[in-house]
Amino acid sequence: MKKFLLALSILTVATLFGCKEAKNEAAKPTKVTVMIYSEYIDPDMITDFEKQTGYKLQIELYEAQEEMISKLQTVGTAQYDVIIASDVVIQQMIHLGLIGKIDMEKIPNKTNIADQFKNPSYDPTNEYTVPYLWGTTGILYRDSTIDPMNVSYSMLFDAKNTKGNFSLLEESRSMLSMALQAKGFNANSTSKDEINQAVEYILQAKKDPHFLGFDGSVGGKDKVLSKMDWAAIVFNGEAMAAIDEDSTLQFAIPTEGSFMWVDAMTLSSKAPNPDGAYKFMNYILDGKIGAQLAKYINYATPNTKALEFLDKDFTENRVINPTAEEIKRMVFLQDPGDAARLFDEAWTIVKTR
Ligand SMILES: NCCCCNCCCN
Numbered sequence: 001m002k003k004f005l006l007a008l009s010i011l012t013v014a015t016l017f018g019c020k021e022a023k024n025e026a027a028k029p030t031k032v033t034v035m036i037y038s039e040y041i042d043p044d045m046i047t048d049f050e051k052q053t054g055y056k057l058q059i060e061l062y063e064a065q066e067e068m069i070s071k072l073q074t075v076g077t078a079q080y081d082v083i084i085a086s087d088v089v090i091q092q093m094i095h096l097g098l099i100g101k102i103d104m105e106k107i108p109n110k111t112n113i114a115d116q117f118k119n120p121s122y123d124p125t126n127e128y129t130v131p132y133l134w135g136t137t138g139i140l141y142r143d144s145t146i147d148p149m150n151v152s153y154s155m156l157f158d159a160k161n162t163k164g165n166f167s168l169l170e171e172s173r174s175m176l177s178m179a180l181q182a183k184g185f186n187a188n189s190t191s192k193d194e195i196n197q198a199v200e201y202i203l204q205a206k207k208d209p210h211f212l213g214f215d216g217s218v219g220g221k222d223k224v225l226s227k228m229d230w231a232a233i234v235f236n237g238e239a240m241a242a243i244d245e246d247s248t249l250q251f252a253i254p255t256e257g258s259f260m261w262v263d264a265m266t267l268s269s270k271a272p273n274p275d276g277a278y279k280f281m282n283y284i285l286d287g288k289i290g291a292q293l294a295k296y297i298n299y300a301t302p303n304t305k306a307l308e309f310l311d312k313d314f315t316e317n318r319v320i321n322p323t324a325e326e327i328k329r330m331v332f333l334q335d336p337g338d339a340a341r342l343f344d345e346a347w348t349i350v351k352t353r
Pocket of ligand 1: 037038039040065086135171174217218235237238261263
């Protein structure tokens with residue numbers, strides 16, 4: 001009996017030990033999950049990253065910042081390692097506990113980040129973000145008689161000027177800020193009265209029979225390309241992709257102004273694979289890879305080393321790298337703090353009326 005009990009306990013310990021080993025084995029992450037805007041990475045980079053690191057790279061797509069945040073709040077952050085997020089929502093994501101501090105020691109290629117992208121207002125201590133790409137937002141249209149240097153928002157917001165179907169951008173803060181600028185206000189205004197006027201302006205555009213709806217930037221680009229739309233509000237990379245396919249298309253930063261944005265890589269607060277997340281961030285910040293990324297999706301890079309691999313056709317292209325004159329008309333959108341509620345209410349009115 002004694003012998004039997006001894007054998008049983010050895011077996012039990014061995015089984016437990018074996019199970020523990022099997023558990024450890026299962027817990028070792030094998031993939032990196034990145035949440036990112038659609039059409040925002042070169043598919044070749046996915047396979048290259050997998051080859052270099054041995055991790056599977058899983059890409060989860062979104063179209064607008066609000067959609068990304070509400071998805072994270074619903075499903076939780078434990079399903080993602082890296083979240084690509086725009087400057088304007090970074091503070092909100094920190095406060096909501098959606099992203100955590102990055103161990104910058106794990107990202108040696110951070111030395112490639114250009115000085116103007118260090119200590120940005122959305123992450124003044126450089127603890128939560130490393131930049132991915134930067135760009136702007138404007139109007140893509142099919143009309144060679146309209147000079148892109150002289151386009152006003154009234155081209156879309158004033159029914160007497162619309163010459164065909166158009167879409168507005170399905171991203172609340174971006175769209176409301178543009179409407180604020182169109183009315184002559186600061187894009188960062190938090191005045192209730194001014195935001196209400198911006199809402200009325202968008203509602204006026206919605207009444208135009210040419211208005212086809214709100215679309216993500218990729219959707220707007222596709223509609224202009226397929227001639228379903230005459231014009232759409234899109235990000236400049238999508239505009240460039242469209243112009244590459246159809247050189248008769250034009251892209252304008254409206255005379256009343258627009259904004260510049262930076263999309264940044266952040267670490268999900270419950271990242272199951274922080275090591276993989278850091279490897280992804282470091283991979284993107286490599287010079288050659290940064291250049292490949294910028295070129296493939298037509299956005300400007302915050303990576304100084306990448307600039308060495310990009311030719312003048314890219315760096316002097318005014319759609320991708322706006323001119324000094326256009327940049328003068330642009331602002332950075334700031335986190336609205338408590339006024340975020342005003343923007344949320346305003347957007348609900350825009351969408352429901
Ligand atoms: N197709 C990807 C486009 C990503 C552009 N980022 C826009 C940031 C503005 N909130």
